[in-house]
Amino acid sequence: MLLALPISRCAPALPTAPPLFSSPLRPVPSLHPRESESATGGSGAPRSAAPGPLHVGATMASSISSLFRRSLRRPGRREGKQEAPAADGIPSHMPLGKAGERSSILYSAGQFFFEYLVVVSLKKMPDGRYEPKIAYQFPKRENLLKGQKEEEERLLQAIPLFCFPDGNNWEPVTTFPSETFSFVLTNVDGSRKIGYCRRLLPSGRGVRLPEVFCIISCLGCFGLFSKILDEVEKRRQISMAVIYPFMQGLRESPFPAPGKTVTIKSFIPESGTELIELTRPVDAHLEHVEFPALLQRLSPILILHIFASAVLERRLIFLAEELSVLSQCIHAVAALLYPFTWAHTYIPVVPECLLDTVCCPTPFMVGIQMRHLERVLEQPMEEALIVDLCEGKIIRAVGDEEDILPMKLQNEMLASLNRHNNNNNVHTSEQLNALVSEAFVQFFVRLVGHYSSHIKWSKNGLGTFQERAFCKAITSKTNRRFVKKFVKTNMFSLFIEDAEKSRIPQEAYFQQKITEYHQQKKHRRDS
Template sequence: MDGLGSRLRASLRLKRGRGGPSQNNPREAVKEPESSQEHALPSFAGGPHFFEYLVVVSLKKKRSGDDYEPTITYQFPKRENLLRGQQEEEERLLSAIPLFCFPDGNEWASLTEYHRETFSFVLTNVDGSRKIGYCRRLLPAGSGPRLPKVYCIISCIGCFGLFSKILDEVEKRHQISMAVIYPFMQGLREAAFPAPGKTVTLKSFIPDSGTEFISLTRPLDSHLEHVDFNSLLQCLSFEQIIQIFASAVLERKIIFLAEGLSTLSQCIHAAAALLYPFSWAHTYIPVVPKKLLDTVCCPTPFMVGVQMRFLQEVMDSPMEEVLLVNLCEGTFLLSVGDENDILPPKLQNDILDSLSRETKELHKTSEEINEQVSGPFVQFFVKTVGHYASYIKREANGQGHFQERSFCKALTSKTNRRFVKKFVKTQLFSLFIQEAEKSKNPPAGYFQKKILEYEEQKKQKKNKGKD
């Protein structure tokens, strides 16, 4: 466990290089074209590249017994001339990926039908930075019994919808030949990731289909581009979502249970996104592999997803003060008991009323649903801690110092003040305020925009009262 944990936390900084099949399985070697048939058309660059790796993970029978072991059978790009430290970092990353592509364990049998699944996992670096694995698990082309394989894209960028579209393109090419995937991914790798609201277009040639133009557009509001709230809304009531949010705000232990990998990863990403503008900094595993199930025994905060097949193992584990969420049944199997009393009552009712009102309409886009679900929670933070910038005193050199006591006393509502006194002690708030102390001005963004709107509304209301 310690060795595996160190691999997952290892530094993952890697250089670019050539692509190619994994040397683990030379029989699946794919000849790469000397020049790419695809290139990025003029785009609005956002800076970073789309991805670091595309790997294919297949199930290979172990030498002893009937069990299977997930193994990387294709890797793009294939890196060469790495320094020793860089090579070790690459090996740590590549050794961790198969485990998360097949978190179900190694008891598999050949199948003739398998409903494809799209899910994601997160690898955390020693410095707290994260890499996301976007996965598509499916059956290879064919008619007889066969084992599923996973296409996994590793990226530093959180944008689930956009990478789902990329995986659609990879899957389409996978039906033809592995060799057709390479030029598409090479073109994507040469393209810069678009800025919010902008589009990058790839020119792609597919045998028997001709040239296609593939447009990849990044959402204008980037703070929700990595999440889709639909699964969470389908599985749980508004009241339950608010209680999960309350538990997360106080950095408690939360376990999500579901059958499907897609549901599990989408719901846990959605729950974490409710904390915006704060970021969950503790253990965060959207789909826990079987080998890491003892994570649920950790004494420190965590937010993890576990497949329902491991329910008994979870229930038999020694756990204290955990919220265990059954996404299949829409119930809490375990809870602390005070989840409904954590948030100030009036603000909790405001969230509930807003969710009930905003989500009534049918036929909404995912972006509209995301905005309407996230909005009430952002407003909660605006009302409780949105005045933080006024309580950062700055020295002549610009370094800020947060005045915690004055900040809490500024709240006139006793229930709000009682909540905030607890919240300021969390790592969520501490990391946020540390960044604010370093910055001379509040960072421009969605949260700051909502703070300014709220302050303007209060000012107008006050002036109206004078009239």
């Protein structure tokens, strides 16, 4: 499995609750080490856990690192057909997921909210170091087939490392600010499970160690799950036993459609029954992003340079000390690519024992804590962009970032970002998300919005993309030069593969913007 996306900040608490049960969260059985398809998607040789205060079992670190370094590259495209895959039959770069999968995997209504809630705590080892361990799992799944059980074990083996990725020299403390982040585990078949994490200090007297509540779900709605974690944290301060009925009620409720609300009843001792409303945003493609965090830390021109590097699928490294900042900003950068999907290694917080893997020769978008800056700079990397989110600057660049995007469109996006950045106190977070997204969606509408006109359909209903005719139809030489590079990327190939499967557009919002753009052009011609 492949790691990806951490979420960011702690969203305001939102009530949520279910029927009361006496059964507590159940302890998870000990897991036998086995190769774990977890947290990453690069390639390379396995390595043992890095020495340091946070202990990670050598078998676990080696297997996860092995998978991180396993290069899984998507086969490229030729005119109307794909190149043959490698001899071993395995694509050389693991995708985070196809664009069309967003609709079915991340945004499907009616599914369970989550698959698991796990609690990860730090266990002191005989040598004085701490190792993250799963203390509880809800629900405990029974009667699994052999393959399902092995997959579950791999999942549960990977989770602790990403709940404590920073490798700090943990000591019991009396205070600890709660933090929210997330990661994504991607199977070789492209299916994804997202881990939404809240790291907090349990209530009590005296010194204590933090613990992580991690909700595993295949649904991508980060604001909603952040609010659910607020409810989990509120109940944790009362008793672990109060969390179980809340999560049971949540699990029994269907995931709402965009714009719809689910109401959950939850009983809290001494407070009575609460009605908790969870509302899903209307715009599904924006429900997993917070652009204000990016605008607060980076200037509009730097955001465009980062966007340009991401569009060409280069290596991107983001540095910050807080897990929440890394999580939020990296997720925002990936969201700028809509309707396309980053199709390579995507790890908002790289565990310390996997830091050496950032020198893998494939594209990646990763977040690393600032304390590891020197170690990052020592890695041999080509075509890499290293971004300091603390100081709001680029530490290392290729040098051509300002020239990648067509200048006219780049200036229009820059003007739009500057305008919204200067007026960010006027807009709500949701409004700013929509305005920023609109600028980047329009960029793709104007450059590749004519793609459907260049898909040739056969009698059996399958389409073939005519790449040469598509590029030739672009009148601007500057725009055509950029598009000829862009069509060679994995993200464009994934998008077109979906488009070739059905005449019905996979990304309805993008298609809506294309239609509006052509209507506006027609209106200008007629007036």
